[in-house]
Amino acid sequence: MSILIDISENLQKGRAKAVKQLVQQAIDEGIPAGQILDEGLLSGMSVIGEKFKNNEVFVPEVLVAARAMNMGAQLLKPLLAEEGVKSAGRVCIGTVKGDLHDIGKNLVKMMMEGKGLEVIDLGTDVAPETFVETAKNENCQIICCSALLTTTMGVMEEVVQKAVEAGIRDKVKIMVGGAPVTESFAKKIGADKYTPDAASAADCAVELCRV
Ligand code: B1M
Numbered sequence: 001m002s003i004l005i006d007i008s009e010n011l012q013k014g015r016a017k018a019v020k021q022l023v024q025q026a027i028d029e030g031i032p033a034g035q036i037l038d039e040g041l042l043s044g045m046s047v048i049g050e051k052f053k054n055n056e057v058f059v060p061e062v063l064v065a066a067r068a069m070n071m072g073a074q075l076l077k078p079l080l081a082e083e084g085v086k087s088a089g090r091v092c093i094g095t096v097k098g099d100l101h102d103i104g105k106n107l108v109k110m111m112m113e114g115k116g117l118e119v120i121d122l123g124t125d126v127a128p129e130t131f132v133e134t135a136k137n138e139n140c141q142i143i144c145c146s147a148l149l150t151t152t153m154g155v156m157e158e159v160v161q162k163a164v165e166a167g168i169r170d171k172v173k174i175m176v177g178g179a180p181v182t183e184s185f186a187k188k189i190g191a192d193k194y195t196p197d198a199a200s201a202a203d204c205a206v207e208l209c210r211v
Contacts, residue, residue: 014064045114089209
């Protein structure tokens with residue numbers, strides 16, 4: 001349907017106003033909200049995600065595309081609830097205690113929302129207990145930790161330990177990332193997955209929620 005292609009293309013160009021208008025038009029034309037989400041918004045965001053992974057677009061383009069997606073998604077939210085469209089999964093995300101860097105974490109969040117995941121954003125300077133309590137109380141399938149400082153990445157190990165102590169380690173996956181974090185560090189602390197960028201984090205989270 002051409003209007004869905006228009007939504008996707010305008011989203012990729014970060015044209016938030018146009019996306020909002022087109023989403024409203026699609027709703028008025030009677031296109032189901034789930035289809036507008038999948039074939040318009042999410043399809044556009046997934047193109048941006050791939051281009052970001054391949055260094056064809058950069059942080060500013062992703063931010064404006066995500067803003068456009070949010071504008072359209074706001075119109076769809078009540079309709080999706082009515083249609084009973086299920087989210088792809090539920091995760092919580094935050095930058096670990098002592099760390100105030102949130103640009104990367106926000107990108108990961110946006111990419112995850114772009115894949116249809118429900119994301120609880122705990123913000124920055126998040127204590128290990130807060131990640132674990134949130135996962136427990138909100139039934140999150142994944143805890144996502146971001147760290148940008150070599151002095152704070154160790155907090156991720158505490159998150160893993162607290163999840164074990166709380167008895168939820170077998171129910172929740174733990175994903176880690178951020179500039180100083182590596183695959184071998186993730187393995188060493190007992191996390192489930194390390195991903196180097198926001199787009200692969202979102203792909204990985206969707207996969208983990210599927211199993
Ligand atoms: Co700070 N800072 N900073 N800083 N800062 C760095 C990280 C640093 C490398 C700069 C440097 O010295 N060259 C250095 C860390 C050195 C180290 O630990 N080895 C540093 C330092 C030292 C500090 C302070 C200590 C400085 C001081 O006060 N003396 C201080 C610490 C404050 C604190 O956190 N307690 C500090 C403060 C700040 C600002 C507040 C000024 C600001 C943050 C603003 C904000 O975030 N709202 C800031 C910034 C902007 C940076 C740099 C310049 C940029 C970071 C960034 O946003 N990158 C950074 C230097 C640099 O990287 N060039 C630096 C862009 C972002 C998109 O990338 O966050 O890596 P990134 O996210 C990527 C991936 O890593 C991945 O996906 C994202 C996109 O694909 N990813 C994940 C991130 N989280 C993930 C989670 C996942 C998966 C992937 O799964 C869950």
